[in-house]
Structure formats: C-alpha cells, structure tokens
Amino acid sequence: MEFFGKIVISGLVNGAIYGLVAIGFVLIYKASSVLNFSQGYMLLLGAYIFWVFKASLKLDLLFSLLITIPLGFLMGILIERLTLRPLIGQPLVSIITVTIFLSLVIEGLVSIIWGTYPLQQMSPFFRGSLRVGKINLTSGTLFAFGLALGAMFALIFLFRYTRLGLAMRGVAEGHQIMQSMGISVKRILTICWGIAGVAATLGGILLGSTLGFQLGLSYIGLLAIPAAFIGGLDSPEGAIVGGLLIGLIESIASGYFGKASGVPTSYVILIVVMLFRPYGLFGLRGIERI
Amino acid sequence: MLKVNNVEVKYAGVILILRGVSFEVPDGSIIALLGSNGAGKTTTLKAISGLLRTELGEVTAGTIEYDERRIDQQDSEEVAKRGIIQVMEGRKVLGHLTVEENLILGGYILKKTNVKKDLDMVYDYFPKLKTLRNATSGYLSGGEQQMLVMGRAMMAHPKIMLLDEPSLGLAPLLVDEIYEIVARLNAEEKTSVIVVEQNARAALAISEYSYVMENGRVVLDGPSSKLANNEDIKEFYLGLSKLGEKRSYREVKHYKRRKRWL
Amino acid sequence: MRIIKTKAQWVMSILSLVLLFAIPQIPSLNNPYFLRLLIGVGIAVTICLGLNILTGYCGQLNIGQSAFVMVGAFTSALLNYRLGWSFWVCVIPAGLASALVGAIFGIPSVRLRGLYLTLTTLGAQIILTWIALFYIPLTTAGFSVEPVRVGGIVFNTPHKFYYIAMLFTVVMTLFAKNMMRGGVGRAFVAIRDNEKAAEAMGIDIFRYKLLAFVICTFYAGVAGSLLVHYMMWAHLESFTIQDSIWYVVMIIVGGLGSIEGTIFGVLFITALKELIFVVGPIVEGKLVFLPMGAGSGLLLVIIGGVAITFLMFEPRGLAHRWTLFKAYYRLWPFGY
Numbered sequence: 001m002e003f004f005g006k007i008v009i010s011g012l013v014n015g016a017i018y019g020l021v022a023i024g025f026v027l028i029y030k031a032s033s034v035l036n037f038s039q040g041y042m043l044l045l046g047a048y049i050f051w052v053f054k055a056s057l058k059l060d061l062l063f064s065l066l067i068t069i070p071l072g073f074l075m076g077i078l079i080e081r082l083t084l085r086p087l088i089g090q091p092l093v094s095i096i097t098v099t100i101f102l103s104l105v106i107e108g109l110v111s112i113i114w115g116t117y118p119l120q121q122m123s124p125f126f127r128g129s130l131r132v133g134k135i136n137l138t139s140g141t142l143f144a145f146g147l148a149l150g151a152m153f154a155l156i157f158l159f160r161y162t163r164l165g166l167a168m169r170g171v172a173e174g175h176q177i178m179q180s181m182g183i184s185v186k187r188i189l190t191i192c193w194g195i196a197g198v199a200a201t202l203g204g205i206l207l208g209s210t211l212g213f214q215l216g217l218s219y220i221g222l223l224a225i226p227a228a229f230i231g232g233l234d235s236p237e238g239a240i241v242g243g244l245l246i247g248l249i250e251s252i253a254s255g256y257f258g259k260a261s262g263v264p265t266s267y268v269i270l271i272v273v274m275l276f277r278p279y280g281l282f283g284l285r286g287i288e289r290i
Numbered sequence: 291m292l293k294v295n296n297v298e299v300k301y302a303g304v305i306l307i308l309r310g311v312s313f314e315v316p317d318g319s320i321i322a323l324l325g326s327n328g329a330g331k332t333t334t335l336k337a338i339s340g341l342l343r344t345e346l347g348e349v350t351a352g353t354i355e356y357d358e359r360r361i362d363q364q365d366s367e368e369v370a371k372r373g374i375i376q377v378m379e380g381r382k383v384l385g386h387l388t389v390e391e392n393l394i395l396g397g398y399i400l401k402k403t404n405v406k407k408d409l410d411m412v413y414d415y416f417p418k419l420k421t422l423r424n425a426t427s428g429y430l431s432g433g434e435q436q437m438l439v440m441g442r443a444m445m446a447h448p449k450i451m452l453l454d455e456p457s458l459g460l461a462p463l464l465v466d467e468i469y470e471i472v473a474r475l476n477a478e479e480k481t482s483v484i485v486v487e488q489n490a491r492a493a494l495a496i497s498e499y500s501y502v503m504e505n506g507r508v509v510l511d512g513p514s515s516k517l518a519n520n521e522d523i524k525e526f527y528l529g530l531s532k533l534g535e536k537r538s539y540r541e542v543k544h545y546k547r548r549k550r551w552l
Numbered sequence: 553m554r555i556i557k558t559k560a561q562w563v564m565s566i567l568s569l570v571l572l573f574a575i576p577q578i579p580s581l582n583n584p585y586f587l588r589l590l591i592g593v594g595i596a597v598t599i600c601l602g603l604n605i606l607t608g609y610c611g612q613l614n615i616g617q618s619a620f621v622m623v624g625a626f627t628s629a630l631l632n633y634r635l636g637w638s639f640w641v642c643v644i645p646a647g648l649a650s651a652l653v654g655a656i657f658g659i660p661s662v663r664l665r666g667l668y669l670t671l672t673t674l675g676a677q678i679i680l681t682w683i684a685l686f687y688i689p690l691t692t693a694g695f696s697v698e699p700v701r702v703g704g705i706v707f708n709t710p711h712k713f714y715y716i717a718m719l720f721t722v723v724m725t726l727f728a729k730n731m732m733r734g735g736v737g738r739a740f741v742a743i744r745d746n747e748k749a750a751e752a753m754g755i756d757i758f759r760y761k762l763l764a765f766v767i768c769t770f771y772a773g774v775a776g777s778l779l780v781h782y783m784m785w786a787h788l789e790s791f792t793i794q795d796s797i798w799y800v801v802m803i804i805v806g807g808l809g810s811i812e813g814t815i816f817g818v819l820f821i822t823a824l825k826e827l828i829f830v831v832g833p834i835v836e837g838k839l840v841f842l843p844m845g846a847g848s849g850l851l852l853v854i855i856g857g858v859a860i861t862f863l864m865f866e867p868r869g870l871a872h873r874w875t876l877f878k879a880y881y882r883l884w885p886f887g888y
Binding site: 163166167170172173174176177178179180181182183184234 | 366367377385396398399442
C-alpha cells in the first residue's frame with residue numbers, strides 16, 4: 001500500500017510537469033498547427049540556464065527563477081523569429097522538420113557550452129518534508145507539484161479568460177480571418193512561442209531538480225507528446241489531464257513492470273484512448289460542413 | 291475618400307489579375323463592384339485591405355489612397371486601424387468560438403476594455419445574433435454566419451466596409467434582409483460600403499454608383515439606376531433579355547449581341 | 553505515363569546502371585570505406601522509398617520506420633539463426649513480417665487522422681523496441697547472422713556485398729516508381745490531397761491507407777533483412793528513434809512524393825552525417841578549451857543550421873529544385 005502511494009505521488013508530480021510542457025506544445029500547435037519537436041530541447045536549454053544562475057553563480061532560488069523565466073520567454077521568441085518567421089506560408093512538413101533540426105542545433109549548443117556530461121548536482125531547494133499517513137513528501141516534491149500545477153492553471157486562465165487568450169484561440173481558427181480583422185497574427189504567434197518557452201523552462205527547472213541536469217532531460221519531450229495528444233492537441237485543459245494521466249501510467253508501469261516499461265505502456269494506452277476518442281479526451285472535433 | 295488609381299496586381303510575381311483598375315469611393319456612399327467569376331473583384335478588395343500579402347499577391351503599379359495617404363503598401367493591420375475592414379467571402383467565422391467571442395475579436399483592434407456598448411449596437415442590428423450569442427459559430431446556418439461576419443466587422447466601427455459577396459448561397463428573403471441592414475448601416479453610422487457581388491440585381495438596388503469589372507479591368511461605370519437600365523447589363527448580368535419569352539438554348543448566339551464596351 | 557520516355561533517357565538510364573555496378577572496379581573508388589557508405593545509402597534508399605510512399609504519396613507521416621526495419625531484420629536474423637535458412641529464403645518472409653506488423657499499426661487509420669495517426673507510428677517505434685527488448689532474449693547482446701551466399705560465393709565483404717545491395721536497391725526503386733505511376737499511386741495522392749473528395753470519388757480510404765502502410769513496412773522489412781545479413785550481426789542499437797527521424801528528414805530534404813527525391817535526400821543527408829562523423833573528432837581535438845563533446849556539438853549546430861537554411865530556401869526539397877532545373881534547361885536560352 002505504501003509502495004502504491006509512493007508510486008501515485010511520484011506519478012502525479014511528474015505528471016504535473018509533463019502537463020506543463022504539454023501545454024506549451026499544445027499552445028504552439030493550436031496557434032500555428034506546428035508540432036514543435038524541439039519542445040524537449042527548449043526544456044533542456046531552460047533548465048541549464050537556470051543551473052547557471054542557481055548552482056554555478058550560487059544565486060538564491062527566487063532570484064534565479066525571476067531571471068530564468070523571462071529568459072525562457074526570450075528563448076521562445078528568438079526561436080520563432082529566427083527560424084519559424086521566415087517559413088510562414090511554407091508547407092507544414094517543412095516547418096515541422098525545421099523544429100527537428102532545431103533540436104539538433106540546441107543539443108549542439110548545449111554540448112558546446114556545457115559539455116555532454118551531466119552537470120554538477122544542485123542542492124535541494126528546500127529542506128524538510130511532510131508526512132501524509134505512511135508516506136514522506138519532501139518539500140522539494142511539493143514545491144515542484146505546486147509550481148507546475150499553478151503554472152498550468154495560470155496558463156489556462158490566460159487562455160480562457162483574457163483578451164490575449166481569446167486572440168490566440170482566434171489565431172488557431174484561421175490566420176487569414178484574423179488578419180482581415182486587423183489583428184497581427186505574427187505578434188500573437190511570437191507570444192505563443194514565448195509562452196511555450198516559459199512553460200518548457202519551468203518544466204525543465206522542476207524536472208532537473210529531481211532528475212538532475214543532464215542531456216537526457218530532453219527525452220521528456222517523448223512523454224509530453226502523448227500527454228498533449230491524449231488530452232487533445234487543441235485543448236490546454238486537456239493537456240493538464242493528459243499530463244497527470246501519463247505521469248500516473250508511467251509511474252505505475254515502471255513500478256510494477258520494470259523501469260523501461262513506463263514509456264511504452266503510456267503509448268499503448270495512448271493508442272487505445274485514441275481509438276475511442278480520435279481527437280483526444282478534450283480535443284475539439286473538427287467542424288466539418290460539406 | 292478612397293481613391294484607387296490604375297492599380298495593377300500580380301500573384302506570385304507572374305499571374306496578372308488586375309490590369310489598371312480605377313475608381314473612387316466618396317465618404318458615406320455605397321458603391322457596387324459587379325462582374326462574373328474571375329473578374330478580379332475580390333482581388334481589388336484585398337488590394338485595398340492589405341490582405342494580398344497573405345496570399346503572395348502585391349500591388350505592382352498604381353496607388354490606393356485613403357484621405358490622401360497611400361495604403362497600398364501597408365499591412366492589413368495598419369489599413370484596418372485606419373478604418374477599412376474587409377468582410378471576406380465565404381462567411382469565414384472563427385468556427386470553434388462562440389458568436390460573442392467572434393464579435394469581441396472583431397473589436398480587438400480598438401483596444402477597448404468595455405465592449406458592451408459595441409456588442410449592444412451589433413445586437414440591435416442583428417437581433418438573431420443576440421439569441422445565439424453563446425452558440426458555437428461553426429454550426430450556425432449560412433445566413434446567421436453572414437450576419438455574424440458583418441457584425442464582427444461593425445464592431446471595429448469601420449469607416450469603409452468592404453463586403454465580399456454577402457449574398458452567396460443565401461435564400462432570397464435573407465438576402466433582402468442583409469441588404470436592408472447594409473442600407474441602415476450606411477444611413478445611421480455613415481459607413482461607406484463597397485459591395486462586391488455577382489447578384490447584380492441586389493447590388494444595383496442598394497448602391498448609388500456601380501462599376502462593372504471584367505478580366506481585371508473596369509469596363510463600365512455609372513449611377514446604379516442608369517446601369518440597371520443599360521441594355522448590356524440587362525442581358526449579361528440581369529438575364530432580362532427576351533423577358534416573357536421562352537428562351538431556347540439552341541438560339542444562344544454570343545455574337546448576336548456584342549457587349550458595347552469591348 | 554511511361555517511366556522512360558525518350559531515347560536519351562534510355563541511354564542515360566543504362567549508362568548510369570552500368571556505372572553504378574562498375575564502381576567497385578574503379579581503383580580510386582574501390583576502398584572499403586566508400587563502398588560501405590554506398591551500401592548504407594542503398595539500404596537507406598530502400599527504407600526511405602517505402603517511407604516516401606506512405607508519407608510523401610499518401611500523406612501519412614510515419615516517424616517509426618526504423619522499428620519496422622527492425623522487425624524485418626530480426627525476423628530474417630532469427631529465421632537464419634534458429635532455422636538455418638539462407639538470406640534468399642529469409643528476405644520475403646522478413647518483408648512480410650514487417651508488412652504484417654505495419655498493417656496492425658495501420659489499423660488505427662480507420663479512425664485517426666493526420667497527426668494523431670503519426671502518433672501511433674511513434675508508438676510503434678517505442679512499443680516494438682520494448683517488445684524486442686523483453687521478449688527476444690537474444691537482442692540485447694546481439695547474435696550472429698550468416699552472410700549472403702550465391703552458389704559458392706560468399707558476400708561477406710563490402711566489396712562483394714555492394715552488388716547485392718545495389719541489385720536490391722535498383723529493383724525496389726523500379727518497383728516503387730512503377731507502382732506509383734499506376735492507379736494505386738494516384739489513389740494515394742488523391743487521399744493525400746483531399747481525403748473527402750477521394751472518398752466521394754469512390755476510393756476506399758481505409759483500404760488504400762492500409763495498403764500504403766503495408767507497402768512502406770514491406771520495404772522496411774526487406775531493407776532490414778539486407779542490413780542484418782550485411783552486418784552479420786543483429787542488435788537493438790541499430791534501430792532507434794533517431795534513425796526514424798533521420799529517415800523522415802531524408803525524404804523531406806529530398807522531396808516528398810518523389811522517387812528521385814528519395815535518392816537525392818538520402819545522398820544529401822548521408823553526406824551531412826559523414827561530415828559530422830569525420831570532422832567532429834578533428835574539431836574536438838583542435839578546440840581543446842571547450843568541454844567534452846563540444847566538437848560534435850559544434851557540428852550538430854552547423855549541420856542543423858545548414859539544414860534549416862536549406863529548408864528555408866527550398867522547402868519542397870531537392871526534387872523540386874531538380875524539376876525547376878530541368879524546366880530551365882528545357883527552355884534555355886529562353887527565360888519562360
């Protein structure tokens with residue numbers, strides 16, 4: 001029982017992080033139909049930048065966060081400006097391929113600056129822990145969970161209840177239509193990428209604090225993808241649910257079937273879900289009028 | 291006043307669509323652009339509103355001026371800010387959003403925080419929309435969607451509204467209703483309107499002045515009432531030759547009646 | 553539409569075939585390194601042909617191709633290892649095994665569209681690798697496979713295997729080209745361009761999509777069989793998701809929906825990767841002040857940058873450039 005509890009907790013915590021990364025993924029897809037294959041690598045870069053401030057320069061936690069997050073936004077914007085902007089109007093496959101190449105470039109960049117070996121361990125953010133029944137929750141875990149969940153809800157709020165969010169949803173419906181209303185689609189897309197950069201960075205920071213800061217962090221991209229798809233590629237709310245679900249599934253599978261089975265099991269479940277819900281759990285059905 | 295001077299438009303640098311189009315739109319007037327498919331009417335509107343850029347098109351010669359300032363090289367955002375809004379053909383609503391959300395986005399560029407007054411104005415013009423305010427716009431009927439896109443344009447309080455084929459695919463009664471609203475809009479808000487239509491009857495009825503386009507050129511223009519009685523227009527656009535007689539398709543001979551403007 | 557339309561094309565085709573098979577006879581090109589490279593190209597071309605048929609012609613993005621190669625590879629290897637069957641007997645069953653698995657992963661296409669279907673291919677990559685890891689006890693360490701034999705000749709060096717590889721590559725390319733210019737190819741393209749219209753015209757969407765999957769994975773399986781009998785060793789590390797992605801990149805850079813494009817793309821990317829492989833360690837040696845791994849990192853940046861810039865200027869791939877070039881040549885010296 002205690003084992004199960006531990007599994008559920010770690011699953012939920014990881015799941016919250018996957019959900020956060022998945023929201024960034026969904027945001028970009030929704031606004032521009034682009035599958036951002038470099039999301040996992042943006043996560044990596046954001047995490048490493050945080051490490052520079054916190055572990056290398058030894059600044060304190062709050063300060064490091066306050067610096068890194070805007071830098072994450074900047075990273076997203078830069079990527080959009082330099083690589084995606086020139087390709088507006090080109091076939092979608094080419095744009096998606098560019099994100100794949102982008103992964104290579106970012107991985108290369110990270111290797112050049114920091115090398116390929118894992119970075120020095122960072123001291124835990126907080127000390128102390130909370131006992132819930134028989135289970136020990138470290139403060140670090142609670143912090144990660146809380147921050148991830150908070151960030152996700154903030155993004156959902158942005159999307160659903162603000163003017164900017166409405167404009168983003170509009171852009172998802174049709175670029176030319178929005179242009180005809182005088183709304184600058186380019187600006188909205190840039191902002192979407194910036195937000196995705198922030199989501200990736202935050203996810204990277206949280207994940208790095210638990211798993212360590214190493215190149216393998218980028219593989220989270222592989223798990224955020226099913227999270228985004230299960231929730232529904234058009235639905236940021238779905239990404240939260242998808243993330244938590246995948247986190248749980250992965251955790252349970254690795255706990256009971258061995259470490260390597262986490263990811264494959266998630267994908268099996270994903271395929272099964274998709275057979276019943278082709279657009280994901282919360283995806284918007286395509287409005288087809290013939 | 292909007293002035294289009296000898297405008298030439300090319301797509302992808304090689305496809306010539308407009309070959310020197312000129313016309314004027316005095317403030318507060320309703321102008322009709324007539325012509326059959328492929329004449330270049332929609333392209334003219336897109337040249338004015340700046341949407342050509344999104345489709346690899348550009349104005350390669352001539353100028354378009356609004357209130358003495360050139361707008362043909364500007365992005366659609368800037369043109370919209372100056373008060374020229376295009377209602378594209380095909381009733382392009384933002385499908386998954388509700389009616390009200392569509393309308394709010396229509397007024398986005400005005401950057402107002404309180405849009406209630408504008409919403410009420412639109413609902414006043416289109417009572418049907420009010421009952422549908424929370425409906426998903428993609429599932430509305432054709433007529434309702436047309437009302438929505440027009441209302442959406444009105445939210446931006448345009449000085450000139452470019453209406454592209456508002457009657458496309460709508461029932462005749464609905465077409466009359468839409469055009470009544472256009473007339474009311476012109477009278478009350480003093481919005482100039484350029485109507486592009488294949489439905490010549492409706493367009494001639496509502497406009498003061500009309501231009502007929504063919505193959506990228508303006509071939510005929512004049513006050514709408516005069517054009518409605520023009521023999522060529524009657525034959526080729528209003529189908530009014532041989533009224534009352536049965537038309538046998540064996541007798542359709544183009545050369546028998548040449549268009550006077552060629 | 554015939555494949556070879558003019559006499560000039562006949563001449564060029566025959567010449568290039570002769571040249572292709574004559575390469576091992578040319579002294580300057582006759583080194584193991586170069587031949588090994590070309591064999592790799594041949595196998596990759598086979599894999600990418602199948603992929604281009606599914607992704608380029610039929611429009612269903614498949615990012616799990618290397619897993620299907622793996623299925624063919626292990627099938628062939630196991631048949632050889634356990635039952636002692638020779639390569640020639642193993643090839644077809646290997647292809648068929650892959651095709652069967654491909655069909656299974658193609659079944660979701662009855663409900664899933666577009667990117668959601670792509671996801672099942674990603675799932676295929678991950679799930680198949682997992683199954684191989686756990687349920688084929690030999691796969692982690694790898695196990696040995698016999699080389700190809702014809703009569704008394706054993707094709708166990710790059711010099712000799714080259715002919716086998718090129719033979720299969722040419723045959724598979726011709727098959728693909730022929731298939732795609734017929735009704736099947738046109739059905740695929742119809743599905744890619746406008747699924748609803750295709751359905752309205754009477755094309756059975758599900759059946760053709762499934763067929764595309766089967767053809768794609770059959771090619772993968774055959775290539776896999778070639779691969780293991782060439783390497784004479786079968787192990788998991790040859791079939792990763794990075795490989796799957798490289799294959800997709802190859803056909804995109806080469807040109808989707810084009811047989812020639814496949815070949816161009818494979819050549820271009822292979823050259824690029826060799827560049828990383830060869831120049832990387834050299835750069836790393838020179839720039840000692842950078843941390844470990846920086847050299848390869850630098851190359852990744854450059855390669856990625858080059859590729860991105862390439863796509864910016866020619867998003868339709870090398871095949872498109874080639875078409876433009878041919879058109880220009882045909883019209884020369886007139887501009888249009």
